[in-house]
Amino acid sequence: MPDIVLSSAVRDNLLSLKKTAAFQETTQNRLATGLKVNSALDNPNSYFTAQSLNDRAGDLSNLLDNMGQAVQTLRAADDGITSITKLVESAKAIANQALQTSSEYERRQFAVQYNAILEQIEDMAKDSGYKGKNLLAGAGNELEVIFNEDSTSNLTVNPVDFTDTTLDTGLNLDDLATGASGTSSFNMYGGSAQLTLTGLQASSNLTDLAAFADNNHVMVTDGSTTTTLTVGVDIVTVQDYVDALDDLSGVHASFDETTDSITLVTGLNSNITVTKDANGGGSTSDGGITAGATTLTATALSSTATLITSGGFKAGDTITITDGNGFEPASLEIDEETTVDDLVKLINNVKGLDATFSGGSISLIGEVSFDITSDNADFNRMRLASTSGTVALGATASEFKTDTDIERVLQAINASLDELRNSARSLGTALSTVEIRTDFTQNIINTLEVGAGDLTIADMNEEGANMLALQTRQQLSSTALSLANQAEQSVLSLFG
Template structure:
């Protein structure tokens, strides 16, 4: 364009408009981006310094996310410990309840409840993880929290293992043995026989009977053992005779003065034949144990009682007897006083009403299934005697006891529970300290990121108020420059007027 010549005024106005346009373009960019340094060309020092600060802030932001997740992992473990502590306290309450009762069966139930609580503790510990990391699940779950970019500042949170309560390095609470049940049985049999002693009373001498004389020997046999009594020696009166029979196990005798008969009830084993006879030593004649002269003994074969039979049909029961059931701890869950209407079914029902004991009756035998040990005894010394050679004693059912059977067992468990609570408090304190440390570093990192970003912004962020004012001034300048250019053009156009 060297062939075109502009006046200096026009050229100056054009240059001014160009500079104004450049300034407007820069100001518009700042207003659009909010930055006064958009590239290294704008201000290399500020641009690269701000970039460095923002990069560090970004790195710390990534670490901040990891710290936040670590906080949640520790909190999950803390929540787990809090709930486990409540369960351990529940186990302690169960042990204390067991200590308040002497019932072996109830203590067995408490031992089972205690084991159920331990299972819940293990399940809860397994459920206390967060994003695949569980600080209550033992080795392999260590949590490392990094606090700075080069990993020189970090914290390792060591896990505990509560997924197995029996571990000595953990809660050290082992499952209790709940014991094993046992079985037993006893027979109920009976029968009655009468021996006639006509004309006598309880106080009458036996030698006054026909066919009887002093030194006669009365023999009572159960087929295995024979017991003998000498008239005028060990026995004299009818009552002595009754007492001698009563002193034989499994028999009960009374004298019925209305019929002048000794009534003998047998509780010996079913099928046992009771034989009674008197010889003629010293005079008289052989008899059936009564007044009848004969060589045939008085016999009684015992048979099994039926469910509807009254207990006093057996020689092992009398009116007024008390049957007592006790467990292995000596606790008495039930007792029964025998009257003339008490049946076998009544006894079986009593046994079935005892918790932890089941009884069935069939063929004269009471079968017992006990979850704990039981003993059935009677005030009657003839109870549960099947033969003369047997000694009286309770019906025994011996089961394996639970680990809550004795007070010592329970107190030992309570000591273990108290130690477990101490362990939980220690773990909670350790996790709490770690959580506090991570939280403090999290807060610090947030503040540091903010500081870095503010510092970077101070280098590159534009002042929008200033840039707005600049744009307004440039627009005014542009308008004035355009007016000045127009005036300069008009000055040249005036030359045309000469033509």
């Protein structure tokens, strides 16, 4: 069969339609993808240039993620420093409060609170990490932030260590010694007896009695120590005799002119014996006019016994409790009805001091040092040779005991606040730098992507107009092809 021959007009119209279809396909592809350069075949120069720009933008985007995480790490550390600073300021407030009181017990309690604050500081520093990186936890937590693709632009943030407040390179705040308790005790004994001096008054001479003569010796002994009083030398009158006996440690003496007798009350924890010899005349006696010896038997007081039944106490005495700083938390004025139990209750009302009474002894436990004293010189004298009546309880002092101790701690706190502020400034500078570089990188990425888009992204308005023009061209070509065919058909009409 011979080839079909198309006229020139038909062929030209067919070619025009094919070109229009090809242009439509290209335009449709651009409209569908939004790109005018989809491959290197479309435009090698634009394609590879855009790809290079997009590749760099992608690399920077990866770095941007790391920068964002670095910002959070820095913010976590900054939050930690801010909170630690508040805790250190609380510790400073505690030290200042301790400075405003002289009570050793209260200062010890402030020392305990201070140590608790330091423990919270360490815990907070340990909790200030982000994704395993903690800029407040010392060596091994260095933060390196990379800003460009080849790592030539970077920032290294060195950590500090606040997880141990005692470090000299950190806060340099040591835990305070809070001291240790101490113990003590004192006995509560009593005994009494009378020396009869019939017919005498306080102003009478002892030698007015037949039993007494000058140079007689009155001996008072507790079994280990003997005090000798010589009649006519040490004691002349009855009042001299009373005063001399009253001056003995732990012994109270008084004269009753109604009964003509000297009453002796002892607080010693051993028996006292009184005798008089007949040296130079008179006769041996019990210290009075009665033959034999006078014995004051020491007996443990009960909790309900009145204090004045012991030679260490008299009505009107004041018992005072002071701590190691000289602070006076309590005192008690004794009257005729004040009992041992009242004294124990007084002691127990003092913070940091506990007392128990048993078997004639008051046992003490003190969290700080305490002294119990009395304006009565016979208080707490256990032997005739006693040199001190103070009940002393020694405890190990806390490091907040003295003003000097507290001021030393305040100096350390002020230095630690300076360290915190310096660290906060350093972290703030690093944070600001990373945030600025983050913004810069975001802008660079945007610039790169816009530049790549300028090379490859299609103009939708232009492509839409192109598609409309191509559709018009296609319609016109189809019409022209139809007209060309009609011209050929008119020839066939000649063959009617």
